[in-house]
Amino acid sequence: KIMEIEDVGALNQQIAAGRSGELIRIAEALHEKKIGQIADQITADRDRIKVVLIAGPSSSGKTTFAQRLAVQLKVNGLRPVPISIDDYFVDRQRTPMGPDGLPDFECIEALNVELFNEHLTSLIQGRSVVLPRYDFQKGRSESSGITLQITKEQPLIIEGIHGLNDKLTSNIPKDNKFKIYISALTQLNIDDHNRIPTTDNRVIRRIVRDNQFRGHDALKTIGMWPMVRRGEETHIFPFQEEADIMFNSALIYELAVLKKYAEPLLQQITPDYPEFSEAKRLLKFLSYFLPMDDSEVPINSIIREFIGHSCFQV
Numbered sequence: 001k002i003m004e005i006e007d008v009g010a011l012n013q014q015i016a017a018g019r020s021g022e023l024i025r026i027a028e029a030l031h032e033k034k035i036g037q038i039a040d041q042i043t044a045d046r047d048r049i050k051v052v053l054i055a056g057p058s059s060s061g062k063t064t065f066a067q068r069l070a071v072q073l074k075v076n077g078l079r080p081v082p083i084s085i086d087d088y089f090v091d092r093q094r095t096p097m098g099p100d101g102l103p104d105f106e107c108i109e110a111l112n113v114e115l116f117n118e119h120l121t122s123l124i125q126g127r128s129v130v131l132p133r134y135d136f137q138k139g140r141s142e143s144s145g146i147t148l149q150i151t152k153e154q155p156l157i158i159e160g161i162h163g164l165n166d167k168l169t170s171n172i173p174k175d176n177k178f179k180i181y182i183s184a185l186t187q188l189n190i191d192d193h194n195r196i197p198t199t200d201n202r203v204i205r206r207i208v209r210d211n212q213f214r215g216h217d218a219l220k221t222i223g224m225w226p227m228v229r230r231g232e233e234t235h236i237f238p239f240q241e242e243a244d245i246m247f248n249s250a251l252i253y254e255l256a257v258l259k260k261y262a263e264p265l266l267q268q269i270t271p272d273y274p275e276f277s278e279a280k281r282l283l284k285f286l287s288y289f290l291p292m293d294d295s296e297v298p299i300n301s302i303i304r305e306f307i308g309h310s311c312f313q314v
Helices: 008-016 020-044 062-075 113-124 198-214 218-235 237-242 254-267 276-286
Strands: 051-055 081-083 129-135 140-148 156-159 177-183 245-248
Touching: 008 020, 008 254, 020 062, 020 177, 020 245, 051 062, 062 156, 062 177, 113 129, 113 156, 177 237, 198 218, 198 254, 198 276, 218 237, 218 254, 218 276, 254 276
Parallel strands: 051 156, 051 177, 081 156, 177 245
Antiparallel strands: 129 140
16 A cells, blocks of 8 residues: 555556666565564563464465564564474374375474473573474484573564464463464455455465475475465464464565566476466466566565575575
């Protein structure tokens, strides 16, 4: 609304008029302002809030958001401490099996919730804990040798798909938790009659990221997407109402930037694959956008989590 861009045509006009840089700066400033406001809310309640939980569906930009929030909390005089939930997986032989007969790493039972709660409780009460480290090669939990103890100026930041599920932090009083739900809910319409499905935004982000950082082709990402969506329906969406605040990570300009990365990957999918029709649909969708140069996208942008050259560890 601030930029008066409600549909793809209006966005294309701005790009054609050479206003990409200004567009990027305003969109990024809106993000920064919102993240700052969330940090202010946490800081105002610093005596109560001990654990900040961040959750959202795939390719929402959770990792960048968590690190930008940490920066804003530091601006406010706090010293946040990230805790990696990935280090609390149960040993692989205890991982529950999914309906397909494969290990289900996404269900909450794949995590050692008991140990996680024990550690959080100890930390909040000022006691020290030795953090675990999960060896993904061996499929088992080991000691990291790192001892952690925190002060009241050090809220814990936990990012993961089960963040909003109370089972994950069942021993922690509700008052001590601040839950953030993040998703990419694009405000842009194709035209007066057609909205952009929010899942399209995320699947395009994921196609680009999987290729940039995991070496996957678009065929693999599109093939896995229905399974990813099922996981979200089970583990994330039912708990979104639990959130204290919602952060929209969509950027008005991002599809124009993602276009040049996603199109060549989608074009590699040939008609003999079942994923071809989805690739064709996404290509048609991206064809509505004029491409935008990404040289002015700042290195702390959420979109850098997908296209690369982020200043954060993503």
